[in-house]
Amino acid sequence: MAERSFLDRGFADTSMSTIAAELGGSKTTLWSYFPSKDELFAAVLDSKIAHFQEELDGALIPTGGTEAALSRFGRILLRKIMAPSSLALHRLIVAEAERFPQLGRTFADRGPDRVRARLARYMSEEMEVGRLREGDAAIAARQFIALCQAGCYLDRLWRPGIVQGVDPDAEVAAAVRSFMAAWGPERP
Template identity: 55%
Template structure:
């Protein structure tokens, strides 16, 4: 029993240490970029040795992907919850759209997007891994929901992947585009308005007609 408790405490300390490293590294990557962030600098910021850092993350790429997984993890759970709660198709899409837009408009998400765009040509494997863990996973989750709604007769029959792509694009057509292109602090619409318009437009195309 004593050995088991000691093992549990060590595991908890190790996990706490790992999370602290991820938080420190996230700030470094988002502020300085992937290429200009070194494992030595991260180890120094963490107050430990490179050996300790490498015991958690064998490479800078592994550390970066752990950051992506953490950023995406809670987001994926929130998207699942948005689609599982009842209220009908329009209500589910509205919840999903608001969670989605809030995430991609967050400071961390915008900084990560800028970093990927700036350094992607130098690190294509990282771009691919980020895409698979983030945007592709989000779209795939929505496509599964679209397929279920089509099978239940609540949406018109078609390709659920295309339906998911179109809905996500509609959500990004307003203030998100303004933010990406740095059009100042005044946006053409609010996130809530963008999602409402996206749901309305999407259902005009894919909504079930009598």
């Protein structure tokens, strides 16, 4: 209910009173769980991200090698961020972050930063065993995520309602090929 309220009204126009009324409970009860609208928004983000984090962790298992793990990770990432509710949330954050900087920080801390950090840990492990070139794992993680998002995600984000003929699986496959060309192990 709170998520829907934020997405429908925006952060600025969503009030704790309105959410309490929609839930059919008292404002006092809602305030006892969430002392501020910021904390309620953070809880909404946490609920959306928890299962996603587990899926990403499961993708980064060594089965099939580095390319297979990155392919799994990329497909899960694109499926999540291209979901209509995720696109709506991203648009909301972009629209409101200038007026409410804590909103952008909360989103970044709980979403993209966690995803990048998890991928960077995996890449660091792959670098240590020689399956990826040595380098800054955080940069490698940012680059891989950017490659995954470069095509169909950005089209969908900025052109709502237009369904592109782009295949997200093909986008991820291209991202993995490009990434491995740059970060794959050096050939003898």
